[in-house]
Amino acid sequence: MRLSTRGHYGLKAMFDLAQHYGAAPVPLKLIAERQSLSEHYLEQLLGALRKAGLVKSVRGAQGGYMLAREPDRIKVGDVIRVLEGPIAPVDCVNETNPAECDQFECxxxxxxxxxxxxxxxGVLDSISLGDMCRDARQIHPGGEGSGPSGTS
Amino acid sequence: MRLSTRGHYGLKAMFDLAQHYGAAPVPLKLIAERQSLSEHYLEQLLGALRKAGLVKSVRGAQGGYMLAREPDRIKVGDVIRVLEGPIAPVDCVNETNPAECDQFECxxxxxxxxxxxxxxxGVLDSISLGDMCRDARQIHPGGEGSGPSGTS
DNA sequence: ATAAACCCGAGTAATTTACTATGGATTCAA
DNA sequence: TTGAATCCATAGTAAATTACTCGGGTTTAT
Known part of the structure; x- marks a missing residue:
């Protein structure tokens, strides 16, 4: 009943991008540093998120990543489904294509x-990245400059 | 975000025992057959459940396993916690001993x-084995003899 | 031209999972 | 009293998964 690091790290990264929404693209290196994650590994996660249309990237110097749409329009569930696959404690209740029960229909x-x-x-789809940013501001008022903001 | 077979199979076995609560002890072999699970593997799971006090066993011929208390007093959550450990999508929100966040408290x-x-x-602790038996009876009225009752 | 960035696919060590194997201890029943 | 039916315990193991690393490329601002 455990998330892999893909979902765990991926949400951290997306939260980081949400906090910088509207500004210049954020280079991978910076996200990895701020959230203390492996750069190369995170690259794979952001690649998946880009292909899924949740982030956009700008190549070349001064490039980086940014959210593809407003933080309020990206749910945690969107992120997790991209990185962890459909939500399904066991395969026969898979969200997208439930496995056949080998035994009986019922x-x-x-x-x-x-x-x-x-x-x-229900929980994952009820929380947006925007919600998370507002929560963060309540806890850490002052924002940006006032020290590091870890995300577990 | 996936359960391992321990929890999956273990709940099937416990449901099987619940359906035979009050009668003679059910031998492992029978449970394994009915739920089409590996006998030896299931033995390990029932061992854990016994040590945790959820099932009792009777050794020797005509022996077997039975629930340690009424089906209404065993929640699905009890079973899953024994077999899968504390519920925790990520370690820093572990039910019993949350891992230190390496970064910051907040x-x-x-x-x-x-x-x-x-x-x-909340879901797992709101459903008892007794509830499951009543659900089963509604779906498969006639019970026992009226054909096999698969549990995914 | 150079450095800063993203992009991509392959490789890999460690861990976990899902079992299997083997042998023993207990108990009922003939 | 013997044999079969059971549970009990530990160890081993093959396959899959995880969580990365490596080593290149390509694009673009300055």
Missing amino acids: CVTRTVWAKVRDSIA | CVTRTVWAKVRDSIA
Whole structure:
């Protein structure tokens, strides 16, 4: 019942980009430093997020990454689905293409997992990057300059 | 964001035991057959559940396993925590001993994961094995003899 | 021209997962 | 009293997954 580092790190990176939305593109190196993540690894995650249309990139010197749309229009669930795949505690309740139950069409443990899936999706789809930024501002008023802002 | 087979199979087995609560102990072999699981592997899971006090065992011929208390007093969450460990999408929001955030005490992605954790725990702790049996009876009226009852 | 950046695919060590194997200890029943 | 049916415990292991690293390329501002 654990997230991999892909989702964990990826959300940190997206939150970082959300905090710099509207400004110049943020170079990978800077995100990796601020969130203390491996640069090369993060590159893969941002590549996936770019292909999924959640971030845009600017190549060349002074380039970097930025959110493809406003922080309020990107949900945590969008990010996690790109990096971790469809939400599914077990395969037979997969969001996009549920695996065939090898046994019978009707099963009880399955409905338990479906409820878990829906409750996870409900939370992830109810929080946007914009929400996270507002929360951060409440906790760390003063923003940017006033010291580092770790994200677990 | 996926359960391992431990939790998946373990809940199937516990549901099987719940459906036979009050009767003679159910031998491992029978559970494994009915739920089409590896016998030896399931043995490990039931061992853990026994040590955790959720099932009792009777050794020797005519022995087997049975729930340690009424199905209504065993929640799905109890089973999953034994087999999968504490519920924690990421380590820093572990239910029992949260890992230190290496960076800072205050972080925003962390509160997201805490909400996910609580929502998962909420679902798992709201469903008992007794509930599952009643659901099964509604779907498969006639019970026992009327054909196999797969559990995904 | 150079340096700062992104882009891409392959490789890999460590860990986890999902079992299997083996042998023993207990108990019922004939 | 013997044999079969059970549970109990530990160790081993092949496959998959994870979390990266490596070594190149390509693009673009200055």
